[in-house]
Amino acid sequence: MVTDTIRRLLICCLLCLAQALVFNQIRLLNCATPLLYVYFALTFPVGYPKWARLLWCFALGLSADTFTNTPGVAAASMTLLGAVQPYFFALFVQRDAPEDLRPSVASIGRLKFSFYVSALVVLYCLVFFLLEMFSFFHWLRWLECAGGSALLTIVLVLAIESVRKR
Helix, strand or coil: CHHHHHHHHHHHHHHHHHHHHCHHHCCECCCECCCCCHHHHHCCCCCCCHHHHHHHHHHHHHHHHHHHCCCCHHHHHHHHHHHHHHHHHHCCCCCCCCCCCCCCHHHHCHHHHHHHHHHHHHHHHHHHHHHHHCCCCCHHHHHHHHHHHHHHHHHHHHHHHHHCCC
């Protein structure tokens, strides 16, 4: 348990720093930014406690808000993602899955993992940019930002997953 907490803390810090120093500087077509820290919320195992999942996601979202000057937007979106992640992952695994089963290409297959990542990243980006813009007057701009950021994030998450140790 202690080693898992330390490992998660290091991954959390690494993703937050990478987002703040590298990925926030990328703005394709002035609307699409990769949000790689979402990968942290996608990797919780089946039996991970819900309170801990929500706490980790909120803390990472709050630290991302601190570095990106989006007060509460990433924290709220990450907390939502932490709340729905086990239910989305349950759609792709069998009911008698082991408690330590982690979402990965090796555990559920490339196609299922791609659908899993795509669904959660699109949900995250839609909520994130809805809260950031807080308006439906520019709904086309909202869709451009959410769609472009979701596409970049999905590509990065799948790329990381393809080179990750199995």
